[in-house]
Amino acid sequence: MSVTSEEAAREALRQRQGAGARYDSPAAPARELAWARRGTAYFARKLNELTDAELYDPSLLPGWTRAHLVAHVGYNARALTRLVEWARTGVETPMYASTEQRNAEIERGATLPARALRNLFAHAEVHLNVEWRDLTDAGWDAQVRTAQGRLVPARETAWMRTREVWVHAVDLDNGGSFDDVPPDLLAELLADVQRSWARREERVGLTLAPTGGEPVVVGNGGPTVSGALPDLVRWLTGRGVRRLTSSDGEIPDIPRWF
Structure with missing residues (x-):
């Protein structure tokens, strides 16, 4: 079987990083994870272009400031992390306790100081990535439940995160565009x-x-x-x-x- 340039690059990176580094399992949804990680970097870039004061200006979503949006994207990473933990451990951990809890969390998050909002986004996405990389081949096919009540394999979390970061980067309303989406x-x-x-x-x-x-x-x-x-x-x-x-x-x- 021929080896693609992307596969060769990944293998070269593993050689450089050594035996102690963590990697996605072979059964992981490579395409969706790549989209999610690239989108996370894109969202981070658009977020970093905003001043602290601009975080509290309106976003493109009616009734939400950019701070609401950043809080939502950060807490979404935490919610998806709970689903991945569920797949890894077998212990049910829902995304949210309720719709009311989710909404209240975002409203509280939107009042955080700018530095805390930025840290929420950064730390939550790192935790999600750690859980993704610790998930075994079997774990990616374990069934978890979305906030809408659908039972899906844990691999769906990569696509769920992809949608969040790319589309909401545009919603920040500071130059993000669907023209930038692959x-x-x-x-x-x-x-x-x-x-x-x-x-x-x-x-x-x-x-x-x-x-x-x-x-x-x-x-x-x-x-x-x-x-x-x-x-x-x-x-x-x-x-x-x-x-x-x-x-x-x-x-x-x-x-x-x-």
Whole structure:
């Protein structure tokens, strides 16, 4: 079997780091973990570009400051860590005690001093990475329950984190853009929106026509919405309409993502 340049680079890194370093298990979802880690670095960069005072200005999410957003992303890492711990130990540890507890946690987090908010984000993502790297091959397929009540294998946590960090980096509203998201990840986000609609049995009929790509028929089809893939994903994830056109002259209303 041929070895890719990425695999060769990983092996060279392991040789440099030595026997004491920790690595993901062979059964880990390598693609999704790479997306999550790259997205974490992207979110961190956009966060670090903000002054402490700017953290308390509005984000793109209605009713939330950037501090709310940073608290949410930090506490989300802790919640996903609990799911990975559940998969590793077999002891049930839910993401949140309740929706009310989750919301109260974010509201309290949004009042933290800027330094504490930055530390929350940094420390929580390191802890999550440690748990991911300690998870065995079997652990990645252990069943855990999401905050929405779905039973999923622990490998799903990598995708859940991917969505959080990339999309909320844009929500910080300081220059983050869907244009910065890797094209293969954009395609997966588009598919994720469709999966979410299907689980909720939403009745959606339209055709998506990404520039330079193959059309995507949703439901039984309908008006064709055309534009660059980043702009289509922005719209599908509820972040507004930019540079899109519709075959019937009006961009249709669509259900929420999740």
